[in-house]
Amino acid sequence: MANIKSAIKRIDINEKKRSHNIQFKSDMRTHIKRMEKLIEQKDAEGAKAALPSTFKKIDKAVQKGGVHKNKGNRQKARLTQKINELGA
Template sequence: MANIKSAIKRVDVNNKKRAHNQKFKSEMRSQIKRLEKLVDAKDTENAKAQLQTAMKQIDKAVQKGLIHQNSGNRQKSRLAQKVNSISA
């Protein structure tokens, strides 16, 4: 454990930020899982609405630097393909 006052503060700040980021990433993953369940159930209307919500969460995660931009774009593309496959 850190002995210096500033190092102790950094540890506390890092722990708070990590907890906040974990909460945000967890919510993003939950939105994606909800969408995948709707796709599996072939619920087109709700899946399209959920797609917008999931994309918004992914965009926010990219904006905050929680995931890389390419990773976010890849996830959004794959989710859109899944939704389009059930509506076609």
Template structure:
């Protein structure tokens, strides 16, 4: 346990940030899984709609600093590639 006052404050601050960031990250992961599920079911139209939602969630998480820019770009790229392969 932290003894220094600034360390105690840092613990509180980190916990507050974690509570705010967790739902954003969870929602992002949920949307990614939804796209992957639709791709596995060969549902092209719904997968494209879900892809747009997932991209928005990923971009918002990157904007808030919850995930790194390169991580977000990689996830978007992989999802787009899966949906495009499905349509081809």
């Protein structure tokens, strides 16, 4: 455990940020799993309707620093590709 006051503060701040990031990442993963379940069930209309809210959650996680920008873009591209394949 840290002995220096600033190091103790840093530990507290890092823990708060970690728990904050976990919330956004968890929410993002939940929405992605819901989308994949809709795609698996071949529900094109439901998947297209849920796409904007899922993109919003991914963008929010990127904006808050929970995930890297490229990972967010990759997730969105893969979901879009799966939906396009479903519709075709």
